[in-house]
Amino acid sequence: MNVKLILFVGATIFGLWTCWGLYVIYSTERPPYEVVRNLSRQVEIRQYEEQTWISTQYETDKSAFPVLASYIFGSNKEGETVSMTAPVITDEKMSFILPEGVSVENAPTPAGQAIEFTTIPRRKLATLAFSWWTSQSRVEKKRAELLNLLRELDVETRGRVFLMRYNDPWTPPFLRRNEVAVEVI
Numbered sequence: 001m002n003v004k005l006i007l008f009v010g011a012t013i014f015g016l017w018t019c020w021g022l023y024v025i026y027s028t029e030r031p032p033y034e035v036v037r038n039l040s041r042q043v044e045i046r047q048y049e050e051q052t053w054i055s056t057q058y059e060t061d062k063s064a065f066p067v068l069a070s071y072i073f074g075s076n077k078e079g080e081t082v083s084m085t086a087p088v089i090t091d092e093k094m095s096f097i098l099p100e101g102v103s104v105e106n107a108p109t110p111a112g113q114a115i116e117f118t119t120i121p122r123r124k125l126a127t128l129a130f131s132w133w134t135s136q137s138r139v140e141k142k143r144a145e146l147l148n149l150l151r152e153l154d155v156e157t158r159g160r161v162f163l164m165r166y167n168d169p170w171t172p173p174f175l176r177r178n179e180v181a182v183e184v185i
Contacts, residue, residue, distance in 0.1 A: 018175065028085060029085045053097055055094065057114065072084060089163070090165070125182065132174070133176070142178075150184070164181055
């Protein structure tokens with residue numbers, strides 16, 4: 001096979017993959033927030049408004065994600081789809097933030113999935129952003145980095161540090177947006 005053809009095909013595939021990642025980034029709803037304070041180039045304190053979450057127990061991505069995805073893709077008692085939003089939140093549970101306008105009162109009823117609805121009150125979060133994949137060791141390193149910076153700056157926290165992932169599994173790793181976050185007082 002011709003080297004130029006192989007390079008052209010490879011570049012085309014890479015370009016399409018990158019375009020897909022950018023499409024997902026710019027087309028997925030995210031909860032609005034206000035940046036209250038920048039603590040470093042990658043760490044900021046944000047004010048979030050009230051949110052409605054659906055959650056399920058988390059052991060692995062492969063066990064938790066399908067439970068939540070089935071619900072938003074229409075496997076609920078009303079057969080309604082609910083738009084996917086970002087980020088997907090992972091701690092002891094995996095959670096999806098429901099789109100603006102969908103609340104506990106008007107959300108479709110689960111069709112047997114182990115899903116719990118939670119209204120998350122208005123709160124401030126300290127976040128540390130990073131890209132690429134979210135291996136357990138990498139996430140632990142980022143959690144420690146965030147907590148160390150907050151301790152150095154005497155920023156008081158409440159609760160546990162959790163992971164927020166903004167991209168689908170097919171987004172190129174160099175375009176991925178991930179964050180570790182913790183509530184601050």
